[in-house]
Amino acid sequence: MDLVNDMIVFAFVAIRAFVGIILIVRANKTKLTNLYALALMLFCESIGYVFYTSIFNNLFIFYIFVSVMWFPFTAFVQRTFYQDKKSPFKIILVVTTILSVLTCIIIGIYQFGPVQDLNTLFLARITFSLAMGVTASWMLYASITSYIELKSAKGVEPWIYTRYLLVFLYTFGQIGIGITWPFFPYDKSINIPYLIGALCLVAIVIGQFLAWVMPQGFKRWLNRNYKVVEEEEDLSEEEIMKSFKEG
């Protein structure tokens, strides 16, 4: 059971790290610094999950990495959707910091304290889930409002709409994990919250891969009914200025 579980976790870690590398390449090419933040979040999450396996099992290190990842994540949301715009960034940052610090302190008490009290672990799970809920809800709101705004625009290729929807869906999956996380079994058993959480995790990994790697074949398939408008010959500078003068 441990081996299967570890193999699944390592597969997810590898996919996420790959998505992170793709994002870094894209960030270098486009100079979009927010993509570095998203890549950093994925790397933190990947490293964290390595310590969730039976081989490297260390809950304290796991929670440190998966708590730290919310900072680049909130930076990504801010830089992607809220530049020069009113946003709850500072409030979310403060709340996430408090919850993440609390998570690390509580899990430290659990791991290094004299007694490994399951109630303490449950509390750490709650604070971690709340941090996840706060940041993911903001991303959910930002992506869906941005998608609605864009939906009315003309000439946007379908794969771009799909990327918005995938981001929305996998963020929804993150909230799903956040809700079920505190109720995961403490031993190696499987319960309903664990199954729901596992399904959410699969959806998140697939969603992140499709959204950010966006393989060419998938992109072409999404654009299959999209007609590219033939570019007319460019107007001269005089013609452009004249068009505007005549209104």
Next chain:
Amino acid sequence: MDIVGFFGKKLEEKTGIKEIACKGMIRLAFRDAGIDSTTYKIEDYKKVFSDHLKSRFEKSGIDDPSTLANFMVSELIKNQGIFTMSA
């Protein structure tokens, strides 16, 4: 994804001027600013729309160039997610 084309369509919807002229106008503004119009940086677009596109509107003699330039900047802020999502 042609981001200049995206904002060209927005300008067309606002002014009723043909899309090709709107896109051309934005490209001229980028040329004036000395910035490559294939940029994904929102800061570049903001600078081009608020300064150089506004100057182009003024030169063209179109009504209310400031309002039009402000409209383009507000569309830019509203749709800023497109830069990341189309990258």
